[in-house]
Amino acid sequence: MLFFNTNRAAHEILIVDDTPQHALELMELVSEYGAVFFSESAADAFKLLDQSLPDLILLDIDMPDMDGLQMCRLMKQDPRYRDIPVIFITGHDEPELELFSLEVGGIDFIQKPFNPKVCKLRVKNQLQLHEQQKLIEQSKDQLKALVEQVPVHITYWDENWNNLYSNGYFPEWGKSANSSLYIDNLLPIELSQQIKLRGQSGIDQNFTVQLQVNGEEFFYQVFQSHNVDPHYTNSHLITIIDITQENQAKRSLFFEKERLRVTLNSIGDAVIATDNNGLVTFMNTIAERMVGWRLRDAIGLKVERVMKLQDSNTKQELSNPLYLALKEQRIVSLVLNSEIVSKSGSCYAIEDSAAPIRNEKGEVIGGIMVFHDVSNAMALANRMSHVASHDSLTDLPNRISLQESLVLACQTSIDTKHKVAVLLIDIDHFKYLNDSLGHQYGDELICLMAQRLTGLLPENCTLSRVGGDEFVVLVSGVEDIQEIKSLASSLLLAMHEQFKLAEQFYSISISMGVSLYPDDATNSEQLMRHADVAMYRAKQEGRNRYNFFSSEQEVALLQRNQLEKQLREALKNHQIELFYQPKFCLDTNEIIGVEALARMFDKEGNVIPPSQFIGLAEETGLILALGNQVLEKACKAAKQWFDLGYAIPISVNVAAAQFSGDGLAQNVESVLLKYQLPPNLLELEITETSLMENVDNTQNKLVKLKRVGVNISIDDFGTGYSSLAYLKKFDIDVMKIDMSFVADMLENKHDYEIVKTIISLGLSMELELIAEGVEEEAQKLALLELGCKAGQGYLFSKPLPFNDFMNLLTN
Known part of the structure; x- marks a missing residue:
């Protein structure tokens, strides 16, 4: 079987390999050097040799029938073929095989897998050597010229190791070829000593030498032949090949394989x-x-x-x-x-x-x-999924998990024709208990509540915790509403058993709102919202009860939502207006101050009573924004009056949420600075209940406010649960008598005595007293007689818009 390159060249190369794939790879690599022949066995190769003698044979060692070593030995025994150079192809790297291959006549090796550069270089070198040998027969001069072109250092030495011939020099050695030089002078000393030592054996040698030349590392393959010329006894032919790149390639391959092994194991x-x-x-x-x-x-x-x-x-x-x-x-x-x-x-x-x-x-x-x-x-993902869908404190399903269960329950109820019930449970007065005992015991109560509720629920119920003190019971497959009523009643009754916290027993009650699907809602979100409405109604009706959702509650809910929307829009667009109710001196009827009151209007311009939107603002958290707008508009109005020559103190109501926050004093100071209003013209009215929620915290906040320079008034005094022991410590300027006492003080002896006591207390504490809700002349005279010098109410003026108050002020 013959393969040849159509680009006919001067050389002919025969590849003998029983693996066509390897032969094809070699042919592709060396085809540029001449015509390439290919044989799959030694027997076929000898037939080709009879037809044409190639310049080089690339011979595979491992072949069936006759291996490459046997073929090479037969070739070297035949005068017709003995001069054909043979490069062995092998995947072995044993030194003994290499030596034996050279002994049978091989001149070089190509390792498998093939290194393209090394392979081509070896083939090229051997072809050039063979070409030189052919040319020697024609001319000695031509032989010398050709040998000097070979990138292999070829030297010839006599028995005393004097140089007889050298085909050139190695630039890295820095020494030129010179026949008169002794071997130690021409070659590096490490190399020359090894050559002389091995030359004593009298046999041909093939070895590798590692040298350091000018700080660089080089590797050389040395082929040493003994007594090659009959004219010189004990003469030596030394061939030195620079295999630095080949060696570096092998080492790089080894290191790469080792690095890959370590990497894969690491x-x-x-x-x-x-x-x-x-x-x-x-x-x-x-x-x-x-x-x-x-x-x-x-x-x-x-x-x-x-x-x-x-x-x-x-x-x-x-x-x-x-x-x-x-x-x-x-x-x-x-x-x-x-x-x-x-x-x-x-x-x-x-x-x-x-x-x-x-x-x-x-x-x-x-x-x-x-x-x-x-x-x-x-396992971690499952745990994270559980954490994401369960409450961290009680390990009950949370709001996310409940929503998924609600959707599924509602979908299933459509097919089963059964109802779905939601019972929203809220602990009554939990905030008070949590604040008084501490959050640790509040959490413990939540856990105890969860355990008790879980033990009371039938199999078709699922308990979830959806908020701080809120639980939801989801009941599926409801056939009769009566079973929901029974369940709600049993839960209420179960709360009568006291809970033990901090070595003490506490009685707890709950309020529940019940909503049914599909009776009360068309989807799961609406079902939950309606349960919330029903629970809110249960709290309004006195707590410790359950309440089913009704259409009337829906109407109230829509109205509440509409009012909340109006409030949000009014705050966003700064449409909250202030009315001003003057405070009068009861002796002279002079205006001695004014109270700013928030007013909101609907789209038709009708006034929405403060009793409707103030409470809503507190529930929705909008009270802070509302309070800030009232404060700013009140200070702005007082500054306008001040610039006109009227130094009238203006009082502003402070909601409990405002007072409990951390930034009240800073906010007040900022607004006063913005409008350049003297601090003594601003009075903050704080309810008695707000002051008594946290006495230590109240004291600190009052100190900060007094440093700003504003006056502090106790609003609605007498309606809360004041402790006089603490009250006397507070830095208070004004005490306002609630209108509920003033209204009936002339007809009700008890109310009169309360007013009298409050006035006496205020005078003893050197506080300014102002009576609210003065509507009759007789009330005015009675207050004066008791020692109260100031008041406000419809007897003097109702709350007025800005312009109307300006007219009253100027007149």
Whole structure:
């Protein structure tokens, strides 16, 4: 079988290899140097030699029938072929084989796998050497010229190691060829000493020398032949080849392989490699641990035997994705819920991918699987999923989980024709208990409540915690509303048993709102919202009860939502207006101050009573924004009056949420600075209840406010639960007598005595007294008689818009 290059060149190369793939690779590499012939056996090669003598033979050592060494030996015994140079092709790297190959007549080696640069260089060198040998027969001068062109250092020495011939010099040595030089003077001393020492044996030698030249490391292959010229006894032919690049390439390959081995054994993923038939060729240490096989025992086994896969749920055996990757020549991932069963029977949940391995031609030569243990990750994911859907304190389903259950229950009820009930439970006065005992015991109460409720619920109920002290009971498959009433009643009754907290027993009550699907709602969100409305109504009706949602509550809910929307828009657009109710001196009827009162209007311009939107603002958290707008507009108005010559103090009501916050004093100071209003013209009216919620905190806040320079008034005094022991410590300027006492003080003896006591208390504390709700002249006279000098009410003026108050002020 003959292969030749159509680009005919001066050289002819014969490749003898029983592997066509290797022969094709060599032919592609060396075709540029001449015509290439190819034979698959030694017998066919000898037939080709009879037809034409090639310039070079690339001979595979491992061949059937007759190996490369036998063929080379026969060639060297035949005068017709003995001068044909032979480069052996081998995948072996044993020094003995190399030596034996040279002994039978080989002149060089090409290692498998082929290094293109090294391979081409070796072929090129040998072709040039052979060409030189042919030319020697024609002319000695031509031979010398050709030899000097060979990139191999060729030297000839007499028995005393004087140089007889050298084909050139090695620039890195810095020494020129000179026949008169002794070997120690021409070659590096390390090299010359080895050559002389080996020359004493009288046999040909082939060895490698490592030299340091000018700080650089070089490697040389030395071929030493003894007594090659009959005219010189004990003469020596020394051939020196620079194999530095080849050696560096081998070392780089070794280091790369070692680095790859260390890397694969260091990574956290398991790696298994196979050939095209799925037979294991490699496993790293992680893979060994997971499959329970040692690499030495697994090599050559089918991958499915070493790496047994099964479905984690059904335990059915799974096909290894490696085969699909090899078949379709693409990356393939393992199916979900897969686990590996080790040799010992242990199971690991895994994620993996399989991919084909390709050679330099892109051909698939095997496959590789990379996988890792995700057992802990899956457990963590399950835990995270549980955490995301359950309350951290009670481990009950949270709002997210409840919403999913609600949607499913509502969908199921459509098919079963049964109802779904939601019971929204709220602990009465929980904030008071939580603040008085501390949050630790408040959390303990929540947990005890969850346990008690859970023990009372039937199987078709699910308990969730959706807020601080709010629980939801979801009841599915309701056939009769009476069972919901019974359940609600039993829950209320169960709360009569006291809870033990901090070694004391506490009585707790709950309020419940009940909503039914599809009676009260068309979807799960509406069902929850209506339960909230019903619970709110239960609290309004006195707490410790349950309330079913009704259409009337829906109307009230819509009205409330509409009012909230109007309030938000009014705050956003700064449409809250202030009315001003003057304060009068009861003796002279002079205006001595004014109270700013917030007013809101509907789209038709009608006044919305403060009693409707103030409470709503507190419930929705809008009271802070409302209070800030009232404060700013009041200061702005007072500044306008001040600039007109009227230094009238203006009082502003401070909501409990404003006073309990941290930024009240700073905010007040900022507004005063903005409008350049003297601080003594601003009075803050704080309810008695707000002052007494946290005495220590109240004292600190009052100190900060007094530092700003404003006056402090106790609003609605007598309606709360004041402690005089604490009250005397507060830095208060004004005490306002609530209108509920003033209104009936002339008809009701008790109210009169209360007013009298408040006035006496205020005078003893040297506080300014102002009576609210003065509507009759007789009330005015009675207040004066008791010692109260100031008041406000319809007897003098109702709250007025800005312009009307200006008219009153100027007149």
